[in-house]
Amino acid sequence: xxxxxxxxxxxxxxxxxxxxxxxxxxxxxxxxxxxxxxxxxxxxxxxxxxxxxxxxxxxxxxxxxxxxxxxxxxxxxxxxxxxxxxxxxxxxxxxxxxxxxxxxxxxxxxxxxxxxxxxxxxxxxxxxxxxxxxxxxxxxxxxxxxxxxxxxxxxxxxxxxxxxxxxxxxxxxxxxxxxxxxxxxxxxxxxxxxxxxxxxxxxxxxxxxxxxxxxxxxxxxxxxxxxxxxxxxxxxxxxxxxxxxxxxxxxxxxxxxxxxxxxxxxxxxxxxxxxxxxxxxxxxxxxxxxxxxxxxxxxxxxxxxxxxxxxxxxxxxxxxxxxxxxxx
Numbered sequence: 001x002x003x004x005x006x007x008x009x010x011x012x013x014x015x016x017x018x019x020x021x022x023x024x025x026x027x028x029x030x031x032x033x034x035x036x037x038x039x040x041x042x043x044x045x046x047x048x049x050x051x052x053x054x055x056x057x058x059x060x061x062x063x064x065x066x067x068x069x070x071x072x073x074x075x076x077x078x079x080x081x082x083x084x085x086x087x088x089x090x091x092x093x094x095x096x097x098x099x100x101x102x103x104x105x106x107x108x109x110x111x112x113x114x115x116x117x118x119x120x121x122x123x124x125x126x127x128x129x130x131x132x133x134x135x136x137x138x139x140x141x142x143x144x145x146x147x148x149x150x151x152x153x154x155x156x157x158x159x160x161x162x163x164x165x166x167x168x169x170x171x172x173x174x175x176x177x178x179x180x181x182x183x184x185x186x187x188x189x190x191x192x193x194x195x196x197x198x199x200x201x202x203x204x205x206x207x208x209x210x211x212x213x214x215x216x217x218x219x220x221x222x223x224x225x226x227x228x229x230x231x232x233x234x235x236x237x238x239x240x241x242x243x244x245x246x247x248x249x250x251x252x253x254x255x256x257x258x259x260x261x262x263x264x265x266x267x268x269x270x271x272x273x274x275x276x277x278x279x280x281x282x283x284x285x286x287x288x289x290x291x292x293x294x295x296x297x298x299x300x301x302x303x304x305x306x307x308x309x310x311x312x313x314x315x316x317x318x319x320x321x322x323x324x325x326x327x328x
Contacts, residue, residue: 009052011045019057020265025151027053034066043073050074050132051223055149055265055277062272064298067134068092070276071300075131078303096135096297098197098289105195105291106180113288114295116191118180119150119259120234122279122301125176127213127311129279131304136274139296141289146266148285149277153221155258156229164227167217167254171240172231173312174215176207185248186233186255211315214240216308217254221281228281230308231258240312258283280306 008016008027013036019026027049036042050056058070071077077092098104098114106116123129135147156164178200180191196204217239219230233255239247266287267275277284279302289295 007052009045009048011042011049013039013042013045016049019053019055023151023263023265024154025052025054026057026149026265027055028057028059030059032058032061034061034063034069037066037069046070046073050276050278051221054151054153054281055275057267058274058276060272062136062274064093067136067274067298067300070274071134071302074276075302075304078130078301092300093298094301096299098295100292100294102197103195103294104197104200105193106191106288107194108191108288109189112194112291113144114291114293115286116288117286118183118188118191118234119148119186119232119283119285121232121283124215124232125174125210125213125235127309128305129215129309130301132277132279132302133299134274134276134302135297135299137269137271137297139294140269140271141293141295143290144287145289145295146268146287147275148261148264148266148287149275150259150261150264150283152229152231152258152281152283153226154263155260156218156227158263159229159254159257163250163254163257164218166250170217170242171214172217172251173212173237173240173243174232174235175212175237176210176235178204178207180234183234184238185236185252186259188259188261212237212312213315214310214312219306219308229254229258230280231255232283233259 008018010016014032015030017028017030019028046056068077096115103114106113108116121129122133179193181193216230219228220226221228231251231254236251236255239251241247242250
C-alpha cells in the first residue's frame with residue numbers, strides 16, 4: 001500500500017511528505033523551527049502524525065534543546081536502564097559511540113563493522129519497554145552508518161490469516177544478551193563480536209544475570225485499533241506457550257516475516273536532522289560503520305509503557321530488582 005501526501009496529518013506549522021513513496025508508513029517534516037516548539041498546537045499535530053506514520057525524520061533540526069523538547073511531547077524522558085551508556089554531560093541522552101581501536105567491533109559476513117546491530121525493539125528484554133526515542137548524529141562516517149526501520153503494523157497486515165490466527169494469544173520470552181552469536185531467531189547475516197568496547201563489556205557481564213521477561217506477539221494500537229506484530233528478532237528465546245521445536249519453527253517464520261528487508265527503510269544520515277520512532281511499533285537496526293572510522297550519535301529514551309510485558313513466572317523478583325532492568 002502506498003502513502004499519498006494527503007493520507008498524512010498536516011499542520012500549518014510545517015510541511016509533511018511521505019518517507020518513501022512505496023511505504024505505507026513514515027513521514028518527513030520540513031520547515032519546523034526551534035522557536036515554534038513551545039506552541040501547544042505543535043504537540044497535537046506531531047502526535048497525530050506520529051500515530052499514523054510511526055517514524056518521523058525532522059529536517060533542519062539537530063540541537064540538543066530541540067531534541068529534548070520534541071521528545072518530551074511524547075512522554076517523560078527516561079534514563080536508559082544501563083548507566084554505562086548514559087551521556088556524562090547530559091543524562092537525558094544515551095551516548096552511542098564507535099571509535100577505531102576501542103569501539104564495539106563486529107565481523108558481519110566477513111566485513112569488520114563498528115556498532116552493527118541486528119533488527120530489534122529497544123528494551124524488549126525488560127517488562128516495561130520505552131515509548132520511543134529520537135536519534136541524532138554527532139559524527140558521521142564517510143560511508144555506511146545507516147539506521148534501518150521496519151513497521152510492524154504493515155508487517156501484521158501482510159501475514160497470512162492462518163498465522164494471524166495461530167499467534168493471536170501467544171507470547172515470546174526474551175532475555176538480554178548482546179552477544180550476537182547467541183541470537184537464535186532472524187539471523188539475516190553472519191555476525192560475531194570481535195571486540196567489546198569498555199562500556200559494552202561491562203553491560204555484557206552485568207546482563208548475564210538479568211531475568212527473562214514475556215511480551216505478547218500481537219497487540220492493538222490503542223488510538224487506531226490496528227494490530228501490531230510485536231516480535232523482536234534479537235533477544236527472543238522461544239514462544240512461552242510452545243517451548244518446543246514446533247514453536248521455534250513458528251517463531252522463526254514470524255520473525256523472518258517481520259524483518260523482511262524488502263519493506264525496510266534505511267536512513268542515510270545527514271547533519272542537521274534527527275529521527276523520532278515509535279518503539280512500541282517499529283523495529284530498527286544499525287548497519288554499522290567502517291572499522292577504521294568514528295560514528296557518534298546521541299539518543300533520547302521516551303518513557304511510557306504499553307502495559308503488556310511481565311516478568312517470567314519462573315524468574316525471581318529478587319533477580320528483577322537486582323538487575324535494575326525490570327520493574328517488580
